[in-house]
Amino acid sequence: NAGVTQTPKFQVLKTGQSMTLQCAQDMNHEYMSWYRQDPGMGLRLIHYSVGAGITDQGEVPNGYNVSRSTTEDFPLRLLSAAPSQTSVYFCASSYSTQGASGYTFGSGTRLTVV
């Protein structure tokens, strides 16, 4: 059981470039979400999805786009990368009735924008 798989693990982008961070889960979880972690800031919610075809914005959505065409995949797109988007990105998934057990997180993607 792979859990939540994020690719790539590391990425360097130039300002203005676009890219997609991949996230896939094999646990048939309904809920998925993306977070970024910056030094001293904890994890902040970017976008989330409660099921295929349904997405919504979190706390810091600007500059990011998401889609959820299948239950398994929840890619995060950076439309035009900026140095302020240098961060570690985590994808997470959960069952709909798992409020008590929380989310399962991927191992993260470390993104540097130069």
Add this chain to the structure above:
Amino acid sequence: DQQVKQNSPSLSVQEGRISILNCDYTNSMFDYFLWYKKYPAEGPTFLISISSIKDKNEDGRFTVFLNKSAKHLSLHIVPSQPGDSAVYFCAASGTGGGADGLTFGKGTHLIIQP
């Protein structure tokens, strides 16, 4: 404005003693509170949670206490072990069972001294 606050960036505890990590929140609509543990270069892993209708939940060496009137929760680790050295995040989910993601504190770096 931060809805979940962890006011101690770091905490040093001797091996075998009790570690107490604290968390405060401002949003009275939070339904579940969760603690995550994070090692460097890894994703957060779920540790323990508590429903807003409970005041205590215990799992082995880990106990979480919730004081709703004070909007305060704490994680007790007894006895502390070297492998407990990590960053601990307090998180909260809303009444949707976590559908709209989690709100995290900034984390406390726990260091267990031999």
